Amino acid sequence: MRKSDRHQLVKMMIKEEKLGTQKEIQDRLEAQGIYVTQTTLSRDLREIGLTKVKKGGQTYYVLAHETEEIDLIEFLARHIQSVARAEFSLVFRTGLGEATVLANIVDGTPDSRILGTVAGANTLLVICRDQAAAGEIEGQISALM
Template identity: 75%
Template sequence: MKKSKRHQIIKDMIKAEKLGTQKEIQDRLEKIGIFVTQTTLSRDLREIGLTKVKKDEKSYYVLAFETEEVNLIEFLSKHIQSVARAEFSLVLHTDLGEASILANVVDGHPEGRILGTVAGADTLLVICRDQEAASEIEGELLSAMD
């Protein structure tokens, strides 16, 4: 099976159900005859841009572009280790491999104070509209991280 077809099946599953673990996704795939290793599945989830959200005390995967219903500041504060500001930009440090997923979330979220992002492996550069916007977002993130 082509990777693009497997990715589409995973996306459809995530839209249909609130799956909270890779094991749940792997089990659903196996039920329909698709067998993948945990390593392959993990890479698929990263490539698709899935991220976890917590709502009503339950964590589950969503597509990055579907996180609009989630408060961006609260979401980021749960996934970053630190935040620093330089003029109109913010530098967010994450766990290894998380920065690109968070970039997808930020870029897909309707937050007028943010122009865009650039992601490395564990560092996310958030380019804000201006210094005031960067300062506001930095303060909100620091408050939410406490």
């Protein structure tokens, strides 16, 4: 199966079901005879632009561009475990595998205080315009956590 076809199939699955883990998505793919490694699936989800939302006590994937207009600060406060600042940079700790998904959201949300992101497995580095912007964002997020 071509990668683009697999991406379309994953999009269809998450629109039809509230899938909350990569394992659930991987199991659904395997049920259709499509076998991918966890690394490939992780990359697919990042490329597709999936994010997790929490509604009604349930956490599940949605397409980032299909979520309601989000307040970036509130969204980050709900999805990160901790925040630390170093000069003009913010370091967010997330659940394993969630940093890249959050990076997609931050990069896709216009906020002139943020220049860009770098993500690992559970760490998201947000590079801010200056120290004042980083301090402002850190304060807003900390107040909501």
